Amino acid sequence: MSAAAIxxxxxxxxxxxxxxxxxxxxxxxxxxEMAGDWIKVQGSAGDHTHRLRIHEDGSASxxxxxxxxxxxDGEYRKDDLMLTEVGDKDVRTRLYVQPNKKKCSMRVVEVRxxxxxxxxxxxxGYTEYLPxxxxxxxxxxPCDESxxxxxxxxxxxxxxxxxxSDGGINPVGAxxxxxxxxxxxxxxxxxxxxxxxLFFDDRPVEGKEALEGKVTDGMVHFYDEWYAPYSGNxxxxxxxxxxxxxxxxxxxVACLEAxxx
Numbered sequence: 213m214s215a216a217a218i219x220x221x222x223x224x225x226x227x228x229x230x231x232x233x234x235x236x237x238x239x240x241x242x243x244x245e246m247a248g249d250w251i252k253v254q255g256s257a258g259d260h261t262h263r264l265r266i267h268e269d270g271s272a273s274x275x276x277x278x279x280x281x282x283x284x285d286g287e288y289r290k291d292d293l294m295l296t297e298v299g300d301k302d303v304r305t306r307l308y309v310q311p312n313k314k315k316c317s318m319r320v321v322e323v324r325x326x327x328x329x330x331x332x333x334x335x336x337g338y339t340e341y342l343p344x345x346x347x348x349x350x351x352x353x354p355c356d357e358s359x360x361x362x363x364x365x366x367x368x369x370x371x372x373x374x375x376x377s378d379g380g381i382n383p384v385g386a387x388x389x390x391x392x393x394x395x396x397x398x399x400x401x402x403x404x405x406x407x408x409x410l411f412f413d414d415r416p417v418e419g420k421e422a423l424e425g426k427v428t429d430g431m432v433h434f435y436d437e438w439y440a441p442y443s444g445n446x447x448x449x450x451x452x453x454x455x456x457x458x459x460x461x462x463x464x465v466a467c468l469e470a471x472x473x
Contacts, residue, residue, distance in 0.1 A: 239316030241343060246293055246309060249344035249352065250318055260414075264307070264320070264341060265352040266293070273352045276305060276322065279414065279447040279469050281354040302327050309341075317342055351414045351449060355467035357397075359448050361385040365394035368429040387472035390437035395450040395466035397425075397432045402456035406463065408434045411449040425452070434466075443472050 252262035265273045270286030272295050282305055284295040297304035308321040319338040323331040344350075362385045364371040371394075374381045385391055395408065406425030410417040417438075425432045434450050448470060452463035 237313075239313060242311045242313060242316055242318065244288070244293075244311060246311075246318065250341040251344045252320075253317070253340050253342050258342070258345070260348075260350055262339070263344065263350065263352065264309075266295075266309070271295075272307075273354055274305065274307065275352065275414075279445070279467075281352060283354050296325065306331065312340070315340060349416055351411050351451075353451070353465055355449070356464035357466050359393055359395045359450055359466040359468035361391070361393050361448070361468060361470050365392040365435060368396055368431045368433070371396050381468070383468060384471045384473070387441055387443050389439050389441050391440045391470075391472065392435070393438050393448045393468065393470070394433060394435040395425075395452065397434075397452065397463060397466070399427060399430075399432055400454045400456050400461075400463070404454050404456040406432050406434070406452065406454050408450040408452045410436060410438075411447075411451065412438060412440070413447050414449075423450075440472055446470055446472055 246266045247268045248266060250264040250266070252259040261275065261277050263275050266286070270288055270293060272284040272286055274282045274284050274295065274297075276282070283298040284305075284307065285298055287294045287296075292308050292310040295307040295309065297306065304325045306323045306325045308323075310319050312319040317340040320341050321338045322334040324334060325331055358375070358381045359365075360371045360374065360381060361383065364374050364382065385393075397406075407422040408425060410420035410423055420436065423434055423436055425434045427433070432454075434452065438448065440446055446469070448468045450466045452466065453460055454463040455461075
């Protein structure tokens with residue numbers, strides 16, 4: 213058999229070339245399938261004050277520093293996911309999220325979007341985001357309504373007065389080992405019990421996964437005295453559940469970014 217025939221027999225009777233070996237994907241978790249939790253990274257350090265939760269439908273929650281959590285609508289485009297803050301503010305946040313196979317990360321560009329649709333980039337270039345570490349629990353959900361501190365945490369009449377006042381809800385309280393903070397909500401229809409999981413500065417409060425809500429002054433009152441003996445801005449959250457006629461349902465999240473002094 214000639215050398216050519218031997219080569220043909222190796223390649224196959226039809227003369228087709230052998231298939232190229234498959235190229236292994238160095239980072240299969242980085243793709244346009246973005247649903248999950250992501251954290252900003254700089255070098256090898258993660259910054260939990262900048263984090264992003266992308267839902268299956270492309271919508272998202274974004275924490276861009278501090279405690280504010282933004283609801284974002286999503287639009288998948290050819291090469292990225294465009295996320296735009298929900299609401300009618302004069303200036304809103306917009307993110308462009310794109311897989312970056314070269315660095316095995318998601319790269320994010322943040323812009324400010326004005327009412328005329330004009331964009332202005334925040335910072336220079338883009339930032340890198342990686343999947344959120346397993347076992348680290350932080351809140352991502354935006355608030356549905358306000359919580360209350362100090363006297364308004366103890367009395368619905370005082371809380372209602374603050375809620376309805378021109379000055380709004382008072383965020384100032386005294387620091388200490390027993391800081392009174394509460395959530396008030398209207399009772400649900402049916403025979404109901406109420407619980408709330410508590411979070412402080414975006415982390416769960418140990419032993420407060422199911423604080424009981426009690427009906428007081430015609431309102432459901434979730435009250436606790438929180439350990440916060442240090443000054444500055446701090447975030448209190450009540451993730452509430454109502455169990456009515458045997459069925460549990462989400463009853464919203466009440467939050468307050470308080471100033472303790």
